[in-house]
Amino acid sequence: MTRLPERPTIVCLCGSVRFLAEFDAASLAETLAGRIVLSVGSHRQRDEEAFSHLPAGERAAALNRLTELHRSKIDLADEILVINPGGYVGHHTRQEIEYARAQGKQVRWLEEIQVSGP
Template identity: 50%
Template sequence: MPSPQPPTPEEKFADAKKLLGLPRIVVICGSTRFMAEMAEADLRETAAGKIVVKPGCDLKSPHGLWADPAEAEALKSRLDELHRAKIRLADEVLVVGDYIGDSTRAEIAYARALGRPVRFTHPEVDPGA
């Protein structure tokens, strides 16, 4: 009889969230052109009792942290990795907006590969539909 496999880090994390009694965690994805819509989605999801994580920087808006083009490119790479970590943390994904660009498309594929449910504010833009 084969010995049971030890739980994966993902399984351990899911169990820890249950033991801690944490609410569901939703990560908001989408183009930063929809930052206002993301804020509204954050409000609604929070009011529904969920923990919300979303993009924290809008590189399309001027700011000293990304004024230098070389630093902006390095920051974008770090932010992309950070957002993938947010997707791993979350129980579900909410895609905001009526446009899906390459970055958001990649985030949706990543979330689905991890088995995360993906919802859309505009279901007609679902690349998997």
């Protein structure tokens, strides 16, 4: 088996889990481009659905653990890829972007954002 000459870039996918199909497509595209991909826990269902059977307190704790785990994935990554169909970037995704930038990570966008102004 031929080894790559250097470690591939590690990319962490960030964005709203309402876009699971886009997460799945981006994961495949990034992998085929030779990158190591870190992503959400499931591309099949949203976190809220996965934990819907839990009492409210346990559900909130589980979601908080996933948030912390995702930050650890950002820490491991060289860059993040924001999954933002239609330019949508929600509150939690903004927090992930701010965190990534504070850690010195490059931020890429699935769809380029439009900046309006003078």
